[in-house]
């Protein structure tokens with residue numbers, strides 16, 4: 403992937419990047435998940451977890467540790483990801499129905515306790531195009547979650563500030579018992595991203 407000079411400079415200075423290297427995590431994104439987990443206790447041993455938009459795999463590494471013993475992580479990304487022990491990886495686009503069929507073929511119906519989605523579309527800087535891409539992915543994450551999640555299960559979904567976030571919150575509130583907003587410290591202030599944690603599917 404092509405990166406510019408200021409991106410490189412920011413990475414070199416970033417304390418989360420340094421800690422991730424030391425702790426053998428593949429991405430600084432892991433600290434966003436960790437912070438939310440410490441606050442909200444997302445994981446339990448034995449859980450089935452689906453990670454959408456998983457590459458390069460920081461969230462998977464964290465989830466695979468937290469659900470031991472007995473749990474399972476299935477991870478999907480349209481980019482290839484190096485193998486992680488305890489994680490089954492599917493190379494595919496979540497917008498493609500074949501990818502979701504593949505995922506469903508690996509588990510029983512409604513098997514997942516938790517879906518985590520750090521999916522980010524390629525943003526163009528053109529507001530309407532970006533909002534359409536964010537919406538398309540969010541709809542797909544929610545549809546996929548509805549197909550695979552157990553009653554009472556949870557969804558953590560990344561989204562972006564903008565006119566769609568209110569609609570997303572209402573949509574999640576209609577399907578889950580409780581929806582909260584999280585902006586972990588590891589998520590840069592300059593980034594419009596934040597997370598919604600929807601708990602208690604179908605309750």
Ligand SMILES: C[S@@+](CC[C@H](N)C(=O)[O-])C[C@H]1O[C@@H](n2cnc3c(N)ncnc32)[C@H](O)[C@@H]1O
Pocket residue numbers: 428429431432454455456457458459460461462478479480481494495496497520521522523524
């Ligand atoms: C911010 S990264 C995820 C980082 C990951 N949570 C980690 O800890 O390493 C977002 C990922 O979403 C993936 N992605 C974006 N759109 C996708 C789609 N339609 N289907 C599958 N993966 C997608 C990208 O390829 C990228 O790897």
